[in-house]
Amino acid sequence: MALKFYNTLSRKLETYQSIRPGVTDLYTCGPTVYNYAHIGNFRAYMFEDILRRTLAYCGYTVRQVMNLTDVDDKTIRDSRAADMDLATYTRTFTKAFFEDLDTLNIEKAEHYPAATDHVPEMIAMIDTLLDKGYAYVGDDKSVYFSIERYPDYGKLARIDLSQQRSGVRIKADEYGKESVADFALWKHWDDDDGDVYWDSPWGRGRPGWHIECSAMSVKYLGNHFDIHTGGVDNLFPHHEDEIAQCEAATGEKFVNYWLHCAHLLVNNEKMSKSAGNFYTLRDLIKKGFDGREIRWLLMSAHYRQHLNFTLEGLSAARSVLRRIDDFVVRLKELSAEGDAGLDLATDVVEVSRLAFRKGLEDDLNMSAAIAAYFDFMHRVNKAVDEAGLGGNAIDLLLNFCREVDRVFGVIHLGSAEPSVPAAIQALADERLAARRLRDFDRADSLRDDIHAAGWRIDDTPKGTRLVRVSRS
RNA sequence: GGCGUGGUAGCCAAGUGGUAAGGCAGAGGUCUGCAAAACCUUUAUUCACCGGUUCGAAUCCGGUCCACGCCUCCA
Structure with missing residues (x-):
């Protein structure tokens, strides 16, 4: 047997072959730190954890990068609503994110690059794309990637742009583009951005979302690496755009295997706040x-x-x-x-x-x-x-x-078993004494008390065992 | 409109041509003072529905119904 993965790129189950023997470089799309992550998000991180642990189990040294999106429309919007500066605001949720990973016993990635720490790398990549003619500065002073100049566009999502609905969801602030399908590499500053901006050759502004993952994955894992993952909803346009940016900029194949996990439903419905089935x-x-x-x-x-x-x-x-x-x-x-x-x-x-x-x-x-x-x-x-x-x-x-x-990552093997509190032990001892006197009414009543306190009694040939049971 | 995924027992969920894994819940039994845990037995003649191909179909093909996802920034 050999490791096999379903590669979205080929839509087939493929035998896994790493670029370097014994090593796997893995990029996993991380959270936007504007709120507490919900269990749908964690489904993806859990999938990536299992992937990572499986690769390690199969003998690979894994180098995993997970980005933290700490600047985008939502982080800016919500930090301003909270009247906090962006970094302070996102720090809270970044911290919460790592606490949640611990709660789920998700193994740590090797790198968690934050978008705001890598703006120069993004500017450099945008610059390259402009130099090579794949990008242009729009009428609104934002920089856009031109789909027309990149014929391979759509190969991951298998989307034929000519068959798509056009103009349905085009926002008013995106009229600077030559073509509706073009996407922003650099967003020119506007009033809604407040004091969130970086200086660039194209004026003040901030990076687009897709360029963040492109610039950071290439920085930490190189132009060409093994596996890139995310939820299916990132397949298009996010991952498609990442491929376009990277392959246009570097001239190399970007990623060998693309893995996408499906959505989580709650009570067979999409999780939504209005349906009351939204859980963090x-x-x-x-x-x-x-x-x-x-x-x-x-x-x-x-x-x-x-x-x-x-x-x-x-x-x-x-x-x-x-x-x-x-x-x-x-x-x-x-x-x-x-x-x-x-x-x-x-x-x-x-x-x-x-x-x-x-x-x-x-x-x-x-x-x-x-x-x-x-x-x-x-x-x-x-x-x-x-x-x-x-x-x-x-x-x-x-x-x-x-x-x-x-x-x-769920089996309690070490000292994780909680020790029995003295009060519970005392009840158990008392019960044992009652049993020896064959006072079973009293023994059973004590057992009920112990159970109510969250402990289960098992009488074994070797004696009485106390087992912690979760409250329910 | 385009692209895509899925419908398997009360529930969760594997299985992509050879006669339905596993788990939870339930039932009976062994053990036990009684329990618990464990063990044994048991719970889908059937895989949304209708046709077709085949010696043989949950699996392949066609159709129907239903659910869900993506189509510019939601994992």
Whole structure:
């Protein structure tokens, strides 16, 4: 097997081949930091996290760049509405974004370049495009990319501009263009921009959105790199424009593989504030769900399928994770000596690893990878019930859990298990005493109290186990 | 109007020609003082609908219905 990805450029499943052996350069479109990101946004970042972790699992050193769009219409509009300067305003949401990534256990990219730190690079690229004749200064003093002068335009989105509706959504402030399909590289300053502007050879203004990703990806990853990702809604025009800008400016092929994730729906509808189904990550945390549950739900469907996000789905994720946690706890309790069940464990791990990897390599088929892990747990649980396992087998199995978690990022393997509070332990001790006296009414009543406090009681042959359960 | 995706059990979701993975929820059983966890059994003669191709179709082709996305700055 080999890694395969569905490449939007060819609309085909392709075997992945990196430009440099063992290294993958990855550009992932990041957030516009004008508000808290919503779970639809995080679906994309989760997909990119799984992609990144899968590449690493398959042996690649990943160099990932994620941009932070900290200047655009919305950041300017909202910072002015809040009566704050742009940098102060966007800093709040940049900070929130990184907190949210932590909540979801999303691995950090190598670089998070902010647009406002790279205006000189953007100006340089625009300059090159003007020199080469791909761009022009419009009547409104903005600089535009000319689609007409770049015949390859449309190859990613497979859009034939002559077939498009024209003039439908053209804003009044875009009449400086030669052709409606042309897009802005540099936007000339106007009153709405307030004190947000940079000096350029074309006067005061600010960069267009697309040039930001072009200039920063080329700066950090070079003219030609491996993978570029984003949500399907970025396919056109954003990514199409990035290709046009970069390939026109550098004369080289820009990106080998384009991967796009599908939208997330909430209760089978598009998420919208008016429908009341608009969730930020923080909204869900307030409802009592944790990042791990949200992570599970977001990663459990294939990235190119619509993902239907529901609160019921989150509750199901909670049950799933409980089972995954119980499995690890159970294994750890069995830390006996010896080689009992070692052959069986070796076989189960081998079979499971193959299925797990096969799923991931098949264009990140998480359903298959997850099924492989469930089959693994099932076979191991069965072995524990039937034969018991020695310490060496347990080590082998726990190492496989650790291996799977390099991609999943949800399995509690270390000291993440919360310790039992003294008050809960005292109740449990009291219950145990009552049980010894065969006062089961009292024991059951204490068990109810313990459960109400968020802990579950498991009586095992080895004694009583206390397990933290999420409040629900 | 152009381009594109999808409709699989109560729910979530794999499967793209060989006779429906996995999970959640539910039911019965083993174990248990009772539970919990785990294990065993069970839950779609059927994959939106109608035709066609084929020895064989959820998968390929044609049509219909439904849902959703993009078509200038929304992941």
